[in-house]
Structure formats: structure tokens, C-alpha cells
Amino acid sequence: MTGVLPSQAIEKMFQRGEITLAQPLVEGQVQPASLDLRLGTVAYRVRASFLAGQDCSVADRISEFEMHRIDLTDGAVLEKGCVYLVPLMEGLALPQDVSAVANAKSSTGRLDLLTRTITDGGVEFDRIKPGYSGPLYAEICPRSFSVLVRPGMRLNQIRFRRGQAVLSDAELADLHQQSPLVDGTAVIEDGLGFSVDLRLPGSDLVGYRAKPHTGVIDLDRIGEYDPQDYWEEVHSTSGRIILDPGAFYILVSREAVQIPPAYAAEMAPYLAMVGEFRVHYAGFFDPGFGHDAAGGTGSRGVLEVRCHEAPFVLEHGQVVGRLVYERMSALPEQLYGAGIASNYQGQGLKLSKHFKSPR
Structure with a gap:
């Protein structure tokens, strides 16, 4: 298959x-x-x-x-x-x-x-x-x-x-009709577009920026590091932030995404023409990601953003990447988040698992 x-x-x-x-x-x-x-x-x-x-x-x-x-x-x-x-x-x-x-x-x-x-x-x-x-x-x-x-x-x-099993835009639109892939309007062009959320409910905290001089992180230590030692909070009341060249940011998608069990997806950059920045470093979304999550609203995609060349104004709702969906050759026997200790099911704005929950 x-x-x-x-x-x-x-x-x-x-x-x-x-x-x-x-x-x-x-x-x-x-x-x-x-x-x-x-x-x-x-x-x-x-x-x-x-x-x-x-x-x-x-x-x-x-x-x-x-x-x-x-x-x-x-x-x-x-x-x-x-x-x-x-x-x-x-x-x-x-x-x-x-x-x-x-x-x-x-x-x-x-x-x-x-x-x-x-x-x-x-x-x-x-x-x-x-x-x-x-x-x-x-x-x-x-x-x-x-x-x-x-x-x-x-x-x-x-x-x-x-073989090749990437869904065409028409197939992706049909899948969205059968099983909504996002909790809002689906922007479909060479995949499913997603945008950045800079107006999080009840807070002006919209992301984190890595500090330039920090200690070592032991990758075996889970939930042990204080975020304040490694990250600066990024706040916005205007729905926009300015990305500094060379700085690394953790942001979150506006859309809550679902990956149905018979499909997998890979996050890809949107278009270089929208800005000189990279929006991901880890791009696999497993079958079941966000599917039947708490409340049935899917899971947000965390964006790992690095700006290049010149400072760039990032606006709330700006499309910054896309998800390319593929068919599975068969249904997996285990889905993401279903009893396999998946760290990011039902996530919002979230640092890696090595950090304590921000105070």
C-alpha cells in the first residue's frame, strides 16, 4: 500500500x-x-x-x-x-x-x-x-x-x-469537510496554512525569546529548569511583535490543528516572500495529533521562529507556514496521545518538556 x-x-x-x-x-x-x-x-x-x-x-x-x-x-x-x-x-x-x-x-x-x-x-x-x-x-x-x-x-x-501519498489541495479540502482539520477557516494552498497567534486569551504574553547567555541543559532532566533562567517573556498588546535578527522565539499557531488517524502531516515553511524568517525546526505531526483532544478542539502548533537578515514585524493572524498532509499506508495500531505518554497533546504556548511550567 x-x-x-x-x-x-x-x-x-x-x-x-x-x-x-x-x-x-x-x-x-x-x-x-x-x-x-x-x-x-x-x-x-x-x-x-x-x-x-x-x-x-x-x-x-x-x-x-x-x-x-x-x-x-x-x-x-x-x-x-x-x-x-x-x-x-x-x-x-x-x-x-x-x-x-x-x-x-x-x-x-x-x-x-x-x-x-x-x-x-x-x-x-x-x-x-x-x-x-x-x-x-x-x-x-x-x-x-x-x-x-x-x-x-x-x-x-x-x-x-x-510511493507518494501527499494530498492535493482538492483532496485536502474534501478531508476538511469530512473531518475539520482546524477550528476555523481552512486556508488551503500547497497544504493547510496556519498563522501566528499574538492575541492569546486573557494575557498579553504571546511567546518566549531565548536568552543569549545561559547554563547547560541536561537533556535527561525533565521539568527541572526554571524558564526565567533561559527565556525572556514576549508580551504584546497590539497584536504585533518585532523579530530581532538571530534571535530565537517560541510562539504558537492561532489554529488548533487535528490530524485524523489515517493521515500524517509535516510542517513546512510557507513562502520566503512573506518574510525572512524560519518557522519550524521540528516538523512531524503524527496520526491522532489533536484528534479528539480535550474539548474536541485540536492542538495548537508550536512555532520555533528564527529571524534572518533584518528586523521583521510579525502581525497577529499572519500566515507563516503550512501543513502538508499524507495518507498512511495503514492505520497505526497506536495513535498520538492515546496512552503513549505524548508530551504535547492538547498543547498551547508551551516550552520544551525540560522546563517547569512558567509561574
Whole structure:
């Protein structure tokens, strides 16, 4: 069947040797429509980000660009502004009719921890051709905070696809009629558009901006950090804010989004013409995200925003990105938020899981 492969199909890939493991799977690693990827035991500090390039291996590139290597066994700090390459515990031997796409996990994106997957012979980040056989690597560049990592940590995830199953705008409009995808008017153009909310009910707090000089974040520590030590609150009474070049913001979508069980979605930038900023670093929405959430109103999408080039005025309701919907090849046996300890079901404006609830 054409479409994104569900959890039960991913598990069969292990049985057939299409996904290889340096260490046994851990609980929760297989998600409804994706597989979490785990850091290995060593990190290479490299001079610059790179792709292997056609007919070249990542190992050859490492030997060219390596500055030093770091043993992660007992934990190690990846410093803000540096670029690291980490071999992952998972490898692939894909069939000729299955491709893959990777992305940062939600908590990774909310820490401004740029994490991309590269492969031998790869000419694109996060895109893996059908039939690829070889190792996987995570390129990690902490942008706002230095982080403490250990082997087995899961910073990015991978989806597997058979064929093309992206919904056309007409198909997306039909799906919205059958099962509303947003709680308001659906803006459909090359996907489902979503806008930024700068008028949150009962508050002039509209987001957070990363502080420039902070301590290290241990990625194993959940709910332990005081947001005030790492974030400045962003307030607005006018429905607009000015984004500063180079600054990193956490904002929230105006729309509450739903992903029906037979579909998955990926967040994509809207159009470069609307402003010089990036609106996401983590882009997978699993089947069931926001579906039948409390009150039946879906879940907001958290926006990880970085402004480029020049200060930019962001207005309430401005369309800043889109969701591209795809069919699942089969219904997953487990949906997002349904008993699998999903961190962001029913979310609003929310920092990563490492932080205490703001006072």
C-alpha cells in the first residue's frame, strides 16, 4: 500500500533486517508513524556542516573535517555554536520501493537544537533515497543553549514512505469537510496554512525569546529548569511583535490543528516572500495529533521562529507556514496521545518538556 508506514510496518522492517540496530530497541522508540533515532557513543567536532555528496561516505568526510572526537559514554557537553556529527545506533537497508525522511523531535526543536540526518552518498539533509543501505548520522548544532547528551538520547526521528501519498489541495479540502482539520477557516494552498497567534486569551504574553547567555541543559532532566533562567517573556498588546535578527522565539499557531488517524502531516515553511524568517525546526505531526483532544478542539502548533537578515514585524493572524498532509499506508495500531505518554497533546504556548511550567 502507498503511503507513510505505520508503527506495525516499522516493526516488521526490523524483522526483515531493513532497519539495523547497534543496541536493542527501547520502549517508546517506535512512534505511530515514525522511529526515534538514538545517539551513539562518540561525537565528532567538525569544522563545518557538510553533506557526504554523491559516491562519498560520511566517514571520509569526517576524516577531512574532524577537529576532535568526544566520548559520550559518561555524558558530554555539546557547546553552543559548534557543529558535531554523531553516528546513530540505527542503520538502514531499505527496499527499492521505500524512502525515508527525518526531522528533529519536538523537544529538540524547542531548544533551538539544530539536528539533521545525513547519509553516505547523501546530497540533501533529512532525505533518504529508496533502497539506501548504510549508516545514519546526526549533525547537531546547538544554536541557543549548550546541552549535555549521552548515548541513546533521541533527538531526531525518521519516517518511511512507500510511493507518494501527499494530498492535493482538492483532496485536502474534501478531508476538511469530512473531518475539520482546524477550528476555523481552512486556508488551503500547497497544504493547510496556519498563522501566528499574538492575541492569546486573557494575557498579553504571546511567546518566549531565548536568552543569549545561559547554563547547560541536561537533556535527561525533565521539568527541572526554571524558564526565567533561559527565556525572556514576549508580551504584546497590539497584536504585533518585532523579530530581532538571530534571535530565537517560541510562539504558537492561532489554529488548533487535528490530524485524523489515517493521515500524517509535516510542517513546512510557507513562502520566503512573506518574510525572512524560519518557522519550524521540528516538523512531524503524527496520526491522532489533536484528534479528539480535550474539548474536541485540536492542538495548537508550536512555532520555533528564527529571524534572518533584518528586523521583521510579525502581525497577529499572519500566515507563516503550512501543513502538508499524507495518507498512511495503514492505520497505526497506536495513535498520538492515546496512552503513549505524548508530551504535547492538547498543547498551547508551551516550552520544551525540560522546563517547569512558567509561574
